[in-house]
Amino acid sequence: MKLQRGFSLTNQNEQTNQNNPMPKSSTSVVPIGKKVCKPFLLEVMVFSPESGFKFKVIVERTCTPEADAIWKLVFDLYKIADGKEVQLVHVSFTAGAPVEQKAIETMADEGITEAQSDVIINDVHPAVKEVVAVPNPTPKQRKRIHDVMQKAVTAVDV
Numbered sequence: 001m002k003l004q005r006g007f008s009l010t011n012q013n014e015q016t017n018q019n020n021p022m023p024k025s026s027t028s029v030v031p032i033g034k035k036v037c038k039p040f041l042l043e044v045m046v047f048s049p050e051s052g053f054k055f056k057v058i059v060e061r062t063c064t065p066e067a068d069a070i071w072k073l074v075f076d077l078y079k080i081a082d083g084k085e086v087q088l089v090h091v092s093f094t095a096g097a098p099v100e101q102k103a104i105e106t107m108a109d110e111g112i113t114e115a116q117s118d119v120i121i122n123d124v125h126p127a128v129k130e131v132v133a134v135p136n137p138t139p140k141q142r143k144r145i146h147d148v149m150q151k152a153v154t155a156v157d158v
Helices: 098-110 114-129 139-154
Strands: 040-047 053-063 069-081 084-094
Touching: 040 098, 040 114, 053 098, 053 114, 069 098, 069 114, 069 139, 084 114, 084 139, 098 139, 114 139
Parallel strands: none
Antiparallel strands: 040 053, 053 069, 069 084
């Protein structure tokens, strides 16, 4: 076996073959430099805006190969049917501007503010619900969802 910096290391004895249908195992080796970034998902809000519906709001941090954080706000809409959650729509807003990145990072630390919650309930939910069962949302629908997600991220209490 040969170990190369930043590449996967796979034990050749664990390869998948006809006699062993199990997938091969692997180990990731990532060098740690001056910056460290650890990805995570954090559920910050669960709400039932109307009978038969529920949504979850999640803060997600992913990392670039250079260990820079990428902050996302995720909105998942569910229908409650026979006591089970059926996911209808998944929306992922990736922060671009530094103010957006800081706002999402703050959500992970302090939770969602009242102003952000109001926008999520009153603006994001209706915009997302509009595209339920729409296989290809129109550019206008996509822009509306982007705009209300951005508004939710940057909303401040007065």
